[in-house]
Amino acid sequence: MFVKLIIILLLVAIVLSLFSSAFFLVKDDSSRRRTLTGLKLRVALSVLLVLFILLSYHFGWIQPHGVGR
Template identity: 40%
Template sequence: MGDSLKTLLIVGILILILWNLGAGLYYMLADKGATKRTVNSLTRRIALSVGLILFVILAIYMGWITPHGVGRAPG
């Protein structure tokens, strides 16, 4: 998997997470609690966030991506 494809995948998932967060806000204001669309949207956001975290952990473990070490003490 190329570096640009990995970056595109991660950015795409982040955009989906933000989309679902915005949809949850819209549904909360528009539906006023009448439907479960807010809950469904925020549940998808949480699932995407957990999936992204697990993907990044797996990718680091498999060597597909390498952490860059910002904030790491020299040595």
């Protein structure tokens, strides 16, 4: 259950980063490059999520199951 919670939290963080970057893209007039920073954060979180899922599968914390069976 703990692994699923971490995966959900990472997904929520990715979506929040997406919306904050979209907000800064539309509303921000400064030259602070907050949209680029949001993109970097989103890519880093996505890579972290994929690595966490791979490691969770490797260590047996999550198991695949057949959906169509």
